[in-house]
Every structure is written in structure tokens, then in C-alpha cells.
Amino acid sequence: MLNKSQKLNPNIFDKKVEQVPIRNGFGEGLVEAGEKNQNVVGLCADLTDSTKMNLFKNKFGDRFIEIGVAEQNLASVASGLSAMGKIPFISSYAMFSPGRNWEQIRTTICYNDRAVIIAGSHAGISVGPDGGTHQAIEDIAITRVIPNMVVISPCDYIEAKKATLASAELGKPVYIRLAREKTPVITTIDSPFEIGKAQLLYGELIETGDVGIIATGALVYRALKVADELKKENISVKVLNIATIKPIDKDAVITLAKNCGCIVSVEEHQIAGGLGSAVAEVLSQNFPVPQEFIGVRDLFGQSGTPDELLKYYGMAEEDIINACKKLITRKSKQNHEK
Numbered sequence: 618m619l620n621k622s623q624k625l626n627p628n629i630f631d632k633k634v635e636q637v638p639i640r641n642g643f644g645e646g647l648v649e650a651g652e653k654n655q656n657v658v659g660l661c662a663d664l665t666d667s668t669k670m671n672l673f674k675n676k677f678g679d680r681f682i683e684i685g686v687a688e689q690n691l692a693s694v695a696s697g698l699s700a701m702g703k704i705p706f707i708s709s710y711a712m713f714s715p716g717r718n719w720e721q722i723r724t725t726i727c728y729n730d731r732a733v734i735i736a737g738s739h740a741g742i743s744v745g746p747d748g749g750t751h752q753a754i755e756d757i758a759i760t761r762v763i764p765n766m767v768v769i770s771p772c773d774y775i776e777a778k779k780a781t782l783a784s785a786e787l788g789k790p791v792y793i794r795l796a797r798e799k800t801p802v803i804t805t806i807d808s809p810f811e812i813g814k815a816q817l818l819y820g821e822l823i824e825t826g827d828v829g830i831i832a833t834g835a836l837v838y839r840a841l842k843v844a845d846e847l848k849k850e851n852i853s854v855k856v857l858n859i860a861t862i863k864p865i866d867k868d869a870v871i872t873l874a875k876n877c878g879c880i881v882s883v884e885e886h887q888i889a890g891g892l893g894s895a896v897a898e899v900l901s902q903n904f905p906v907p908q909e910f911i912g913v914r915d916l917f918g919q920s921g922t923p924d925e926l927l928k929y930y931g932m933a934e935e936d937i938i939n940a941c942k943k944l945i946t947r948k949s950k951q952n953h954e955k
Contacts, residue, residue, distance in 0.1 A: 618848075619841075620817050624807040629838075630845055636799035637774040639835065640738045643795055644669025646781025647706055651677050657785055658698060660684055660707045662691045668708035668738040668795075688714045692721035692733070699731035704785055711737030711753035715760050715792060727765045727790045734784045735760075739797040741885035742913070742930060743835060743923040752918030758890025760792040761863040767812065768863040770794040770884075770892075772837035773803045776860055779810040787812060796835045796885075798923055803838055803858075815866035819844040820855035822872055827853045827948075828941045829877035831870065833862060833892045836883045836911075836932065843937045854941065862892055870899045879907045879944035883937055885927075888912040907947055909940035 619625050628634050651657045651673055658680045659673040665683065674681040684691045688709055695705035707714060715722050715735055726733045740753045761768045767789050771777035777795060784791040809816060819841055820826055832840035837858050844854035857873050859865065874880055880900065882893035893910040900906060913930050927933045 619819055620821065623809065623816055623818055624805055625818060626802050626805055629801065629803055629841060634801045636801050638797060638799050639771055639774055639777045640669050640795040640797060642771065642774040642777025643736050643738070643781050643793060644672040646778035647673045648676055649778070650782050650785040651680065654704060654785065656702060657704045657706065658682070660691055660695055660705055662686060662688045662709040662714060664709050664738070667710070668736060670706070670708045688718040689721045692718045693725045695733045696725035696729060696731045699733050700729070704732055704734075706734045706736060708736040708738060710751060711740040711756045711794065712751050715756055716753060719759055723763050727763045730765045731790060732788045734781070734791045734793065736793050736795060738795045740794045741796055741835065742918045742926040743796055743798045743885060745798070745923045745926065746920050748920040749918035754885070754887050754913050754918060755890070756792070756794060757862055757884070757886050757892065761895065762890070765790050766863065767791045767861070768794070769812065769861050770834040771860055772834060772858050773800055775802060775804045775806060775808070776810060780812070780860065783810070783812050794834060798835070800835045801838045803841065810860070813861050813864050813866060815857050815859045815861070815869035817869070818856050818858050820853065822876065824876070825853075826855040826877040827945050828879050828881060829855045829857060829873040830881045830883060830937070830941070831857045831859055831873065831892070831896050832883035833859050834885055836885050839934050840883050840937060843934050843941065846934070847938065847941060852941070852945065859892060862895055865895050865899060867899050867903065870896055871904050874900055874904045874906045879948050881909045881911060881937060881940045881944065883911040883932070885932060886912055888914055907944055909944055911937055911940055
């Protein structure tokens with residue numbers, strides 16, 4: 618069942634659950650951050666409306682800079698502003714920032730440990746018809762590998778707003794990954810959020826479970842639906858939402874592995890270098906257990922509806938269910954052999 622301590626949306630499993638684009642949370646959070654601190658500034662690479670930075674531009678026009686289609690300059694200018702005491706937020710499609718300007722982010726922002734927040738919108742294959750050239754499914758890998766970088770992947774609109782506000786006060790380089798499509802609202806304003814802390818959304822940590830799911834971003838909702846569906850088959854599933862992929866909450870990952878004995882990682886990203894890899898790094902060094910990976914398997918994206926693409930790339934709910942059952946069978950066989 619849903620973890621009551623998380624104070625989640627009680628209508629999560631309702632077919633009419635409210636759906637809002639995750640990127641909207643960034644736009645609203647940025648405005649609120651600007652209201653709290655006059656040093657907050659916004660810079661965009663000609664995608665102001667799409668990334669929802671238009672909300673900040675409309676309210677704080679004197680603190681907004683339209684860089685134009687020049688993502689490398691976008692990062693470098695932001696680094697300079699940070700050096701002068703500003704708190705720059707930069708936004709574009711994730712495929713362009715951090716995709717196109719990775720070296721500038723690495724050298725001018727992270728190497729100097731500048732407090733610049735990079736909002737990468739339209740991440741994942743759920744961008745749909747835009748096709749493989751615009752579907753950023755490598756962005757977690759290329760950002761979490763850079764020293765000093767914090768990587769956040771919010772599960773819904775409310776969590777994205779909280780992540781934006783928290784990033785403004787962190788004083789570190791931050792990458793926030795944002796999805797374009799409307800996503801069910803999972804959390805509430807009362808749900809806990811802290812950079813670097815994972816949240817158990819389904820099940821109780823003090824209880825053992827049959828399988829643990831560790832998910833991030835827009836697919837957290839599907840992981841919760843899987844857990845609720847498997848409950849009907851008397852399969853106990855715990856769902857851990859990892860919004861902060863770096864630094865990852867090692868204690869939460871290890872505790873889940875100890876309680877469940879096997880883990881399914883779920884992400885709308887390449888399996889190589891993403892959330893699943895980060896989880897595997899923790900487990901291999903601390904508490905090795907069998908793990909199944911749900912994500913893109915060394916392929917580029919393509920055009921299609923979000924649901925079609927999730928099914929094609931093996932990230933639909935049925936794929937998560939099959940991964941869970943596969944691990945449970947494997948665990949049962951191992952226990953029997955002992």
C-alpha cells in the first residue's frame with residue numbers, strides 16, 4: 618500500500634488523476650525562487666515557452682537573458698554570472714543542454730564549482746513524435762559523471778517545483794531533468810523532499826518484501842501502478858523514488874535490497890550509465906543482490922506516441938511486472954537450492 622508518511626496524492630490510482638507536465642513545476646518554482654532572492658536570474662536558448670521559463674521572463678524581465686540558439690554560450694555566460702554572485706538558471710531541451718554544451722558545462726561550470734542550475738526539458742523518449750534526434754536518453758549518464766554536479770530527476774510537477782526551489786539554495790551545479798508530457802501528480806505539497814534523499818512511496822521499510830523497485834522521473838507512476846497490481850497476486854512490492862540520482866541515497870538503496878533481496882531499476886533513459894547503473898554501483902560494493910534493468914538498451918529513440926515507445930523499448934508496466942516476477946522466481950530457486 619501507499620506509504621502514509623509520504624502524504625501522497627490519495628487519487629493516484631484513480632483513472633481521472635490530475636495530470637500536469639513536470640516542466641511546469643520548474644517554471645513555477647523558478648518564479649518563486651526569483652521572488653525569494655533577487656540574485657536569481659534566468660537564461661534560455663530560444664525555447665523560453667517550451668521550457669516554461671517564460672513564466673520567469675514575464676515577471677522578472679530585467680533578470681532574464683535570451684541567449685538565442687547558442688547553448689555553449691548559454692553555459693559560459695551563466696558561469697560568469699555565478700562568479701559575480703548571481704544564481705543562474707539555464708534552460709533548453711535536454712538534448713541541447715547538457716547535450717550540445719557538455720564541455721562548457723564541465724569546464725566553465727562544474728570545474729569551477731559554480732552554482733548554475735541546468736534545466737533539461739523534453740528528456741526521455743516520451744517526447745514522442747519529435748523523434749530520436751530530440752529524445753535525450755543519455756543525459757543522466759553524461760551529467761552524473763562530472764565532478765561537483767548534482768543530478769535530479771523529479772517524479773512529478775510538484776516535486777519538480779520543490780527541486781527547483783531547493784537547487785536555488787544549494788550553491789552547487791545542478792542538473793534537473795524534466796519531461797514534456799503531462800504526468801500524473803503523485804506527491805502533494807506536504808510530501809517530504811530533500812536533495813540527496815530517496816523516498817519510499819509504496820510499502821514500509823520495516824517490513825520485508827518480495828521485490829523492490831527503484832524508479833525515477835515520470836516512470837515512478839508506472840512503478841506504483843505495478844506495485845498495486847501485483848498486490849492483487851499477493852506479491853509484496855516496495856517502490857523507492859530516487860529523485861536525486863547524484864548524490865544517490867546509498868542507505869535507502871541498501872536497506873531496500875536487504876528487505877527485498879532483489880531490485881528492479883526503472884528509468885526512461887539508457888540502461889548504461891543511468892539510474893540502474895548508479896544503483897548497481899551501490900549494491901555491488903555494499904550488498905549485492907540480483908537486479909533487473911528497465912530502460913533503453915543501447916538504442917536510439919524514434920518517432921511515435923509515448924505509450925507506443927515505452928512498449929517498444931520495454932519500459933511499459935507489463936515489462937516491469939515481468940522483471941519483478943523473473944527476480945522473484947530466481948530468488949525462490951536460490952533459496953530452494955540452499
